[in-house]
Amino acid sequence: DTGVSQDPRHKITKRGQNVTFRCDPISEHNRLYWYRQTLGQGPEFLTYFQNEAQLEKSRLLSDRFSAERPKGSFSTLEIQRTEQGDSAMYLCASSGRGNENSPLHFGNGTRLTVT
Amino acid sequence: RKEVEQDPGPFNVPEGATVAFNCTYSNSASQSFFWYRQDCRKEPKLLMSVYSSGNEDGRFTAQLNRASQYISLLIRDSKLSDSATYLCVVNTNAGKSTFGDGTTLTVKP
Numbered sequence A: 001d002t003g004v005s006q007d008p009r010h011k012i013t014k015r016g017q018n019v020t021f022r023c024d025p026i027s028e029h030n031r032l033y034w035y036r037q038t039l040g041q042g043p044e045f046l047t048y049f050q051n052e053a054q055l056e057k058s059r060l061l062s063d064r065f066s067a068e069r070p071k072g073s074f075s076t077l078e079i080q081r082t083e084q085g086d087s088a089m090y091l092c093a094s095s096g097r098g099n100e101n102s103p104l105h106f107g108n109g110t111r112l113t114v115t
Numbered sequence B: 001r002k003e004v005e006q007d008p009g010p011f012n013v014p015e016g017a018t019v020a021f022n023c024t025y026s027n028s029a030s031q032s033f034f035w036y037r038q039d040c041r042k043e044p045k046l047l048m049s050v051y052s053s054g055n056e057d058g059r060f061t062a063q064l065n066r067a068s069q070y071i072s073l074l075i076r077d078s079k080l081s082d083s084a085t086y087l088c089v090v091n092t093n094a095g096k097s098t099f100g101d102g103t104t105l106t107v108k109p
Helices: none
Strands: A005-007 A010-013 A019-026 A031-037 A043-050 A053-057 A064-070 A075-079 A088-095 A108-113 B004-006 B012-013 B019-025 B032-038 B043-050 B055-057 B060-065 B072-077 B084-091 B097-099 B103-108
Touching: A005 A088, A010 A019, A019 A088, A019 A108, A019 B060, A031 A075, A043 A064, A043 B097, A053 A064, A075 A088, B004 B084, B012 B019, B012 B032, B019 B084, B019 B103, B032 B060, B043 B055, B072 B084
Parallel strands: A010 A108, B012 B103
Antiparallel strands: A005 A019, A019 A075, A031 A043, A031 A088, A043 A053, A064 A075, A088 A108, B004 B019, B019 B072, B032 B043, B032 B084, B055 B060, B060 B072, B084 B097, B084 B103
């Protein structure tokens, strides 16, 4: 099965450290999305890519967050100088080629805990 | 105001009950609509798309009212396995997906 995969599954870090997460989308999908989810809330949009182009980044996202998709395949999400408020589940999703309204396919997520 | 708003829930219903969830969205340019299901500590998974004419998938019926910017999900003959959080999702014409905060359903024996 070549679904969306995310690495690592869990990350515990101390406040002030930098962390980087990786997402490998479904291979034929050209769109890739990053979301953040905390308990009791729905997934909150962070950013998304079409191929290697970053189409939109949430205004809620501080400059400590950056995402890349250099070759239009896998993507990385980096958080610099982590804060306790960054603790959340970070979800990656991809959607199909040729249809802007295709549903999303999610990975298992990376759970970040900032101590 | 959030772009996508859902009934806060929780909904606690007995097996066999019919339950309906509502969702409203604020962006009139929204193009496509979905319901996702999320089990505890798992990723969201697509339950069904929502079409303008309404659509049904087994015990599940989705309706869309573009004029009122309103989406609904009806579950008939609830099963214990339907217990989950149901997320309403709205896509813009640029393909960006915005999620509601979800409605939690617990089906009890």
